[in-house]
Amino acid sequence: MEPADADMYFGKVLRDSPSGTRLGRSQALSTYFMFLELRHKVEIHRMTGRVVECPIDEMNRPRGARDAQLRIPPSEPEIRTLFTGWGGELSPWCPSVPERGAGTAGRCRRSYVKPTDSCDSCLAWGNFSGRLCPTCYMFGRGHDAAACTGCRRVQPLKWNYCRLCWCQARLSAKAVVGQPTDETDVRDRLAAVRHHQLFFVGMHYRRRPTPTFRTRGGRRGAPRKPPPAPAWHPDPGWQQLPLFAQIPRDYSRLALADADLTSPWLAWAKYLAHRLAETRGWGRNIRFAVNRGLALVLTGHVEGDVIRHTEIFTPLRALDLPVGHTVTVLDEMGIFEDDSEPSFERWLAKRLEGLAPGIRSEAERWTRVLHDGGPRSLPRREGTVWLYPNRVRPALLEWSNPSTTCVK
16 A cells, blocks of 8 residues: 555545544554554565555645554563552551651551550550540540640640549549449549559440340330230120110210220220231330220120211320221221211212202212223222312303303
8 A cells, every 4th residue: 555545545535524534544544554564564574575654644644633542552571560660669667657748658558457555645555546545536536635634744634634544533433432433523533643553445434334234125114014815705695685776875975094994895905906016017106095095995895786987086086096096906806887978978079069950960970980980991090080070160060050051
């Protein structure tokens, strides 16, 4: 390939191409021939008798600049120097606390382990990082440094005494009293400190002694009450048949203080409530409130009676007791009757209020098909059922107005 071939290629073939394309092709040819000249120039001359020369010169090189250059991998000595040459800059030993400005020589290696040493503040002996033990480090963050009244050292002070003097005063107070004392007794003995007893790191004295025992399971406070004893449906035995139907009861006249806690129905209800609570994960407050509600509604209950939703809803809500959880237990016992009116019926009656009889019947039938489904349609979502009648209600009210003439 000669310069004339490059002239033909860039002048005719790539004449209408973008400038970036011509510049990229030119740079690729230049890089390729540079590689041949550096690596295989001698071999090509021996084989063909021709000298490798790049056909791109100053005359036919496209205008522009590219950063691409020939990438030549480094040699083995250069690689060895790159990865191991910096090791000579490190010193053979590593100080525990590098000095500021020490550079690479002052940094600790990862494999370096600080030897056992004493704390510069409390003189405690042990293994720790840095110059101070963890307790003295936290003590110094909360107190200012000055000359200690007892030992005359410049250390962080609390009530004009360093932490080492505080430890010695606490040890002296404990030796006299025989048990850990409060901070007031320790402060009275600070002035009498004349020497310091050395100790190991982590053996500093605490203000409050740790508890010697913990309850089972690590729970604090009073122990848990035992679960209720297993109970079943009370034996009805002999009873007189009622002459009249069950008379509705007024549970609002009952008080929690008048509840019958010895009723066998209440024992059975508490056992079922405990099982439901364990199964469904009711909390402690829910269990306590459910037991209170059951004690209220089961007072005076006899075989054959049923507890209706309309009778217990208002009294339980007035006492801030959970109606839903209490109803779940009563339904499990088989003595509950749900006579409450569904919210959908109340909402539908309110939406159909004020409509003409003919329009009202058709709108009601359409809404119930949306809610319950029909022979050829599935029930819609609750949000859809509530949305559609609300949207068409203004038009239905306008058509129901006697002064409005409409054609059906």
